[in-house]
Amino acid sequence: MATIDKEPEAGLASLIRKESCPEAYGWRVVGPTNLSDPLQHVENIRGFKIRDDDVILAAYPKCGTHWVWEITHMLLRQTTDYEKRCKEQVMLESNGGIARCEKEESPRIINSHFVFAHLPQEIIAKKSKIIHVWRNPKDTLVSFYYHYKSVIVDSRFTFSDVLETLMADKFTTHTQFEYLQQMSKFEEDHPDHPIIHLCYEEMKKEPIKVIQELARFLKVPADDEFCRKVADACSFENMKVINQSGQKMFPAEFSVSRGPGHKNPVIYRKGVVGDWKNHFTVSENERYDDVINRAREKGLKFKFIYQ
Numbered sequence: 001m002a003t004i005d006k007e008p009e010a011g012l013a014s015l016i017r018k019e020s021c022p023e024a025y026g027w028r029v030v031g032p033t034n035l036s037d038p039l040q041h042v043e044n045i046r047g048f049k050i051r052d053d054d055v056i057l058a059a060y061p062k063c064g065t066h067w068v069w070e071i072t073h074m075l076l077r078q079t080t081d082y083e084k085r086c087k088e089q090v091m092l093e094s095n096g097g098i099a100r101c102e103k104e105e106s107p108r109i110i111n112s113h114f115v116f117a118h119l120p121q122e123i124i125a126k127k128s129k130i131i132h133v134w135r136n137p138k139d140t141l142v143s144f145y146y147h148y149k150s151v152i153v154d155s156r157f158t159f160s161d162v163l164e165t166l167m168a169d170k171f172t173t174h175t176q177f178e179y180l181q182q183m184s185k186f187e188e189d190h191p192d193h194p195i196i197h198l199c200y201e202e203m204k205k206e207p208i209k210v211i212q213e214l215a216r217f218l219k220v221p222a223d224d225e226f227c228r229k230v231a232d233a234c235s236f237e238n239m240k241v242i243n244q245s246g247q248k249m250f251p252a253e254f255s256v257s258r259g260p261g262h263k264n265p266v267i268y269r270k271g272v273v274g275d276w277k278n279h280f281t282v283s284e285n286e287r288y289d290d291v292i293n294r295a296r297e298k299g300l301k302f303k304f305i306y307q
């Protein structure tokens with residue numbers, strides 16, 4: 001089996017590797033970035049000025065951020081029209097993200113895959129509403145694999161390569177378990193902070209119910225009919241069509257930052273629960289369960305839904 005050390009030419013090495021700057025661990029590195037100083041970038045984000053009505057959309061990558069971003073726009077703007085831009089426009093850590101977020105009209109829905117320690121620190125004092133999206137780690141990893149596959153031109157690595165790399169603790173960034181543990185720690189440290197946790201699998205099962213809960217959290221009007229329309233507009237199939245139509249372009253700097261040999265990611269791939277069964281072998285699944293169990297022993301509280 002290929003590992004990042006044995007087969008660097010397969011492209012995986014350029015993506016899946018703990019940051020060469022270990023103090024910035026938690027910084028999401030998926031593809032080479034043009035950032036000359038990642039640590040300074042993290043500090044700039046920690047110091048980012050928060051407005052009173054900002055909403056923070058926080059999620060580990062591949063957990064459904066695009067989906068919830070679109071729903072949140074519709075709820076806040078009281079419309080079922082699609083947001084014209086793509087989520088990456090206001091993704092804090094993306095190349096040029098800070099400047100674009102600064103120019104954004106209020107109320108802003110700022111999104112980030114950063115761990116909590118690296119998010120703007122003013123969120124705490126301003127008690128900014130946080131929407132946290134989470135998903136079972138097996139489907140998340142499969143989604144990650146296809147994300148990697150789509151962003152690099154030379155992508156000969158397999159799902160097993162990605163899984164082995166994760167289990168060897170050489171994954172690109174913080175693991176999903178570390179992310180969720182930091183989330184729980186933040187809640188323990190700030191018990192009054194407004195946070196809603198949206199579970200991908202529950203959204204798939206009962207999207208209208210979850211949209212109603214989100215509307216209550218955001219304190220915006222949303223009757224049953226409106227929530228039904230939002231759920232329908234934001235179904236996987238409809239969002240995929242809208243994104244394929246070219247209406248939502250990645251910001252130019254976002255694409256440039258990826259460098260030669262890299263493409264923009266495919267986001268709307270399958271959008272289902274349980275695709276992991278088509279990717280894990282029985283033994284890989286058992287070993288990954290061990291990883292999850294070890295994370296539980298260290299305090300991971302989230303109960304995952306796998307089908």
Ligand SMILES: Nc1ncnc2c1ncn2[C@@H]1O[C@H](COP(=O)(O)OS(=O)(=O)O)[C@@H](OP(=O)(O)O)[C@H]1O
Pocket residue numbers: 059060061062063064065066067139142143144146147234235236237239265267268269270271272275
């Ligand atoms: N509307 C809707 N309904 C259901 N599922 C959806 C929807 N929109 C996006 N998706 C799926 O979410 C996965 C991408 O997650 P993110 O948006 O968090 O990706 S990213 O980290 O911001 O790149 C990715 O999952 P996979 O299909 O399993 O790869 C997307 O297909």
